[in-house]
Amino acid sequence: MLSDSIRNIRTIAKRELMGYFNSPVAYVFIVIFLLLNGFFTFMLGGFFEIGEASLARPFFNWHPWLYLFLVPAAGMRLWSEERRTGTLELLLTMPVAAWEAIVGKFLACWVFLAIALALTFPVVATAMYLGSPDVGATVAGYLGSLLLAGAYLAVTVMTSALTRNQVISFIMSVVICFFLIFAGWEQVTSLAVRWAPDWLVNTIAAFSVMPHFMNFQRGVVELRDLVYFVSVMVFSLFTTSVILRNLRGA
Amino acid sequence: MITVENLVKEFGPKKAVNNVTFTVQRGEILGFLGPNGAGKSTTMRMLTGFFPPTSGKVAIGGHDISENPIAAKKLIGYLPEAAPCYSDMTVRGFLAFCAEMRGLSGGAIADAVNRVAGLCFLEGVLHQSVDTLSKGYRHRTCFAQSIIHDPEVLVLDEPTDGLDPNQKHEVRQLIKRMGEKKAIIFSTHILEEVEAVCSRAMIIDRGTVVANGTPAELKAKAEGAGSVTLRVFGTAAETVKSRLGSLMVAGKVSVSSANNAVSARVFPRDRHVNGELAKAVAELTVKEGWKFDELHTEEGRLDDVFRAITLPDTVKARND
Numbered sequence A: 001m002l003s004d005s006i007r008n009i010r011t012i013a014k015r016e017l018m019g020y021f022n023s024p025v026a027y028v029f030i031v032i033f034l035l036l037n038g039f040f041t042f043m044l045g046g047f048f049e050i051g052e053a054s055l056a057r058p059f060f061n062w063h064p065w066l067y068l069f070l071v072p073a074a075g076m077r078l079w080s081e082e083r084r085t086g087t088l089e090l091l092l093t094m095p096v097a098a099w100e101a102i103v104g105k106f107l108a109c110w111v112f113l114a115i116a117l118a119l120t121f122p123v124v125a126t127a128m129y130l131g132s133p134d135v136g137a138t139v140a141g142y143l144g145s146l147l148l149a150g151a152y153l154a155v156t157v158m159t160s161a162l163t164r165n166q167v168i169s170f171i172m173s174v175v176i177c178f179f180l181i182f183a184g185w186e187q188v189t190s191l192a193v194r195w196a197p198d199w200l201v202n203t204i205a206a207f208s209v210m211p212h213f214m215n216f217q218r219g220v221v222e223l224r225d226l227v228y229f230v231s232v233m234v235f236s237l238f239t240t241s242v243i244l245r246n247l248r249g250a
Numbered sequence B: 001m002i003t004v005e006n007l008v009k010e011f012g013p014k015k016a017v018n019n020v021t022f023t024v025q026r027g028e029i030l031g032f033l034g035p036n037g038a039g040k041s042t043t044m045r046m047l048t049g050f051f052p053p054t055s056g057k058v059a060i061g062g063h064d065i066s067e068n069p070i071a072a073k074k075l076i077g078y079l080p081e082a083a084p085c086y087s088d089m090t091v092r093g094f095l096a097f098c099a100e101m102r103g104l105s106g107g108a109i110a111d112a113v114n115r116v117a118g119l120c121f122l123e124g125v126l127h128q129s130v131d132t133l134s135k136g137y138r139h140r141t142c143f144a145q146s147i148i149h150d151p152e153v154l155v156l157d158e159p160t161d162g163l164d165p166n167q168k169h170e171v172r173q174l175i176k177r178m179g180e181k182k183a184i185i186f187s188t189h190i191l192e193e194v195e196a197v198c199s200r201a202m203i204i205d206r207g208t209v210v211a212n213g214t215p216a217e218l219k220a221k222a223e224g225a226g227s228v229t230l231r232v233f234g235t236a237a238e239t240v241k242s243r244l245g246s247l248m249v250a251g252k253v254s255v256s257s258a259n260n261a262v263s264a265r266v267f268p269r270d271r272h273v274n275g276e277l278a279k280a281v282a283e284l285t286v287k288e289g290w291k292f293d294e295l296h297t298e299e300g301r302l303d304d305v306f307r308a309i310t311l312p313d314t315v316k317a318r319n320d
């Protein structure tokens, strides 16, 4: 049974991933991702000015904002396109469980994002060359960045099941992800504590990706943060399955 | 193979399918007829497990579609009404994906793709991208997908829609051949198709089954079915009418004459004497020594039955 599930997930993921690379969109996406990464790191991040060739701040610091638009753009079509073209009927009458299809699509897009992220390696190489950055912190940063992308992507998978319109799916996803940043962004929380009780600010901030992502950036890999990202993904993907079921039950 | 019991589907306050019950055995081809919006596609979507029924049961090969969906879906090949295909793939890629989803692997995938490409005449477009196909070819590609795993049950929603006359013929022959070993249900608006292909036909109107039987049984329900038409020369219309009217099995007789010829239409006294009526008329003609150039029994037309059963409701729906 399990091997059947794995097989189905792999088949769906393979088709989806090939779909990315068969269209120019993938290459455009990767180029934009790399350009923006470079721009943020070297221009805004002040990579050269900091003096210490540490990767964490200038490089990973921007990822929550970069992903805010790029991840919804990559994932918005996953379900809405199936709904719009009617292939949803084909897919869900094949001998697969809905959760297998959801996981398959999610993994395909996540792998695609991972490939894009891996292509930023020249930045790391530069840092290695210029100084002696903390290898452990760099690995932790990449891990956190990947998990962050996965969390955003799971949200996008969910919003794309809600509508047959990709643009609406994109907007909904950006709004939700923006909240996930905002609720725990230091600039916001430091202001919020002036008029709201500490515990409230902290509780809301705990739902945010920021404090968890910050830990990875500092090179700290904690179980708590891993659990957070995995929970966001599981919750969003589970909600997707509920949405798909209700959609068909209507 | 297909068992449907008291199937109901409500969309909000509207009953799209209302208490539909039927079975399809292996070796049977069921034609599914009905006006637009009657509930054919909705029924098929429940058969294939795309959405669950509001109430009622569907079993495919003994597997309940709600309780054991994977086992049931494995047995089914399905052509949805819109014939959807993944448009970012080539025809070969799409069919290979479907084969893999159906549990085939390795060389079996290529074999299956080549087999269905041959059956559906897709060899010429295998390397073409799906989104550049013409409508008929896209329809055939989706049809090919439905038979790629040689399923025991086929559910086809308007399989000949959008095909040219040659392809319509080929697809009908294919369905007929496959029907010997499978259980097939297909919907159509082309009534000749039902007569040419189906072993049984079912008419549904506004969610309810209004007729179910062999095409011959349905045709017998047509007005004027079983009546005998005779055309004789050189005899007075009155004579023909009275002689025919005196036959034991004859009911109403109507005659009309033009030039030298008299056309008579004899209706059977009751429906069960059909075969005998033609025989009696023929014997009478010979006995009287009438010269005739036409003698045949009306079979009844499926069109007429379809219209008689479904038209009053359609008109009513329009009025209220």
Ligand SMILES: Nc1ncnc2c1ncn2[C@@H]1O[C@H](COP(=O)(O)OP(=O)(O)OP(=O)(O)O)[C@@H](O)[C@H]1O
Pocket: A250, B011, B016, B034, B035, B036, B037, B038, B039, B040, B041, B042, B043, B081
């Ligand atoms: N998702 C849905 N939501 C609301 N109503 C629906 C939905 N799907 C179908 N219906 C309604 O159910 C009824 C039956 O539709 P269905 O598509 O089954 O008809 P059909 O017999 O296949 O017609 P056609 O010959 O035009 O294909 C229609 O009145 C349709 O408007």
Ligand SMILES: [Mg+2]
Pocket: B040, B041, B042, B081, B157
């Ligand atoms: Mg229909």
